[in-house]
Amino acid sequence: MSPTPPIRLVVLYGGQSAEHDVSRVSAASLLRAIDTDRYEIEPIAIAPDGTWRRSEATVAALAAGPAALPDSLDAGGTDLSPVAAVAPVRPDQQVVVLPILHGPRGEDGTVQGLLDLAGVPYVGCGVLGSAVNMDKAMAKVVAGAAGIPQVRHLAVRDHRVDDAFVARVGDELGFPAFVKPANMGSSVGVSRADDPASLRAALEAAAGFDEWVVVEEAVTARELEVGVIGFQEPRASVVGEIVPTHDFYDYEDKYLDGNATMVIPAEVPDEVAHEARALALQAFSALRCDGLARVDFFYEEGGRGLLFNEINTLPGFTPFSMFPSLWAATGLPYAELVDELVRLAVERHEHRSPHRRQR
Numbered sequence: 001m002s003p004t005p006p007i008r009l010v011v012l013y014g015g016q017s018a019e020h021d022v023s024r025v026s027a028a029s030l031l032r033a034i035d036t037d038r039y040e041i042e043p044i045a046i047a048p049d050g051t052w053r054r055s056e057a058t059v060a061a062l063a064a065g066p067a068a069l070p071d072s073l074d075a076g077g078t079d080l081s082p083v084a085a086v087a088p089v090r091p092d093q094q095v096v097v098l099p100i101l102h103g104p105r106g107e108d109g110t111v112q113g114l115l116d117l118a119g120v121p122y123v124g125c126g127v128l129g130s131a132v133n134m135d136k137a138m139a140k141v142v143a144g145a146a147g148i149p150q151v152r153h154l155a156v157r158d159h160r161v162d163d164a165f166v167a168r169v170g171d172e173l174g175f176p177a178f179v180k181p182a183n184m185g186s187s188v189g190v191s192r193a194d195d196p197a198s199l200r201a202a203l204e205a206a207a208g209f210d211e212w213v214v215v216e217e218a219v220t221a222r223e224l225e226v227g228v229i230g231f232q233e234p235r236a237s238v239v240g241e242i243v244p245t246h247d248f249y250d251y252e253d254k255y256l257d258g259n260a261t262m263v264i265p266a267e268v269p270d271e272v273a274h275e276a277r278a279l280a281l282q283a284f285s286a287l288r289c290d291g292l293a294r295v296d297f298f299y300e301e302g303g304r305g306l307l308f309n310e311i312n313t314l315p316g317f318t319p320f321s322m323f324p325s326l327w328a329a330t331g332l333p334y335a336e337l338v339d340e341l342v343r344l345a346v347e348r349h350e351h352r353s354p355h356r357r358q359r
Helices: 020-033 056-062 110-119 127-134 136-145 163-172 196-207 251-256 269-284 322-330 334-357
Strands: 007-014 040-044 051-055 095-100 154-155 177-181 192-193 212-217 224-228 237-243 262-265 293-299 305-312
Touching: 007 020, 020 095, 020 322, 020 334, 040 056, 056 154, 095 110, 095 262, 095 334, 110 127, 127 136, 127 305, 136 154, 136 177, 136 212, 136 269, 136 305, 154 163, 177 196, 192 196, 196 212, 212 251, 224 269, 224 322, 224 334, 269 293, 269 305, 293 322, 322 334
Parallel strands: 007 040, 007 095
Antiparallel strands: 040 051, 154 212, 177 192, 177 212, 224 237, 224 293, 237 262, 293 305
């Protein structure tokens, strides 16, 4: 019998969101760590204008060895259509897409829908799970309907931001409060408001990134995170904790200063860790996730306990990011984690294909 040909793993990076540069850094770290003997890597960049490009510079760097890869992948290259980018190059070749995309037009179900139409398996949540969790306002509606405890919050559309809404925030949530675009990640556009004037400025800033804005009550709490992987039988990692150095875990603390600390496993009572993992699985199911996700909580010690914050369906994926680190501590090292996610992508695709054909 001839050996099974390597999977053609299409690594999508870049994208059209404000997190374009973050994605290029994540993808570079991934390619430095991935097993190139197991996969035929096809690096495809999505430029800020939406053009899909095969990155010949990245292909050449891969051929020279992981050490030749830059800290941030090149976003140039040969233009090609999205369908051609994810097509097999041989009739017997299995293709799997690994999106290392963050934010709108990458993490929100749009790329996932394109891949569904192309009939290609991909790592991560499907269209609905991606869309719901990208929109923090809608995710909170679903989580609330599922009975998952969360912080008090309000959502508003950009054209509804007025003095009445500012007064409502003061009455219902109080100050300080945190303001964030509904459809954005990596803490882009997130700010703290300490009074009505700063709230108005924060709302305007967040509305520059999305037409829906979420305002949350400020809580004195620890930030706990749980990784979840799986399709029909998802499983949860150990619990980790982020200890920020700023007022909150903002963009600078994540990507510029780099001083935030990850504590894995989190130093919490066993019953809290058990509850966090159980709530993570509940949220993963209720918000229609599969493949992978990182579920984030606030832990209000001496108060309400665990409060759901959000789900990140395409979390940071460098070997030192929280999601892979959680799984390494759970007994699934980086290379094996990638293999498992690729396997799950194929399993889900094969499971759903008959259902699509019968519609």
